Amino acid sequence: EAEVAQSPRYKITEKSQAVAFWCDPISGHATLYWYRQILGQGPELLVQFQDESVVDDSQLPKDRFSAERLKGVDSTLKIQPAELGDSAMYLCASRDRGSYNEQFFGPGTRLTVL
């Protein structure tokens, strides 16, 4: 069964360092989402891509976060510099074009900033 892949699964870093997360959506899924899930909260959308274009990045802290999906397939989310408050689970999800009812989530990357 096709799945959304994410790596790494766990990342520990010191504040002020740079970190990057990778997501490979389900093949053929045009829409890709990055969410941040703080412990005890629901996921919050950071950025949404349609193919290689950003559709919504209104909640992305652009002074330190960046996201790209250069070829409209896999995507990278970067944080530079990391801050203590960035500790969270970063989830990637993808959706098939025209199917608005289901976003398929990856297992997430748990980031701990020390």
Next chain:
Amino acid sequence: GEDVEQSLFLSVREGDSSVINCTYTDSSSTYLYWYKQEPGAGLQLLTYIFSNMDMKQDQRLTVLLNKKDKHLSLRIADTQTGDSAIYFCAERGNRDDKIIFGKGTRLHILP
């Protein structure tokens, strides 16, 4: 603004029914969802209901929607130990496909 509220914890004995409740504020919501998250894993869509429906049943799962009160519930019949997880209520408005999630209800199964 858009907001989704749900209780944080629920304890149920194995074999009993679990009922998880949720309220939302966006009256223009078109779809309402229930997601399940097991420890260390991503979210899995359990079921969804369109806003013009008031009930949907899928095997052990029953979703009830009271659109007037903006209240959504998920009933799990014959609760099993494998149902232990966090359940997220979520809604999508008709302006875009942005999904707003609640904080999740942790379901604990008692032996």
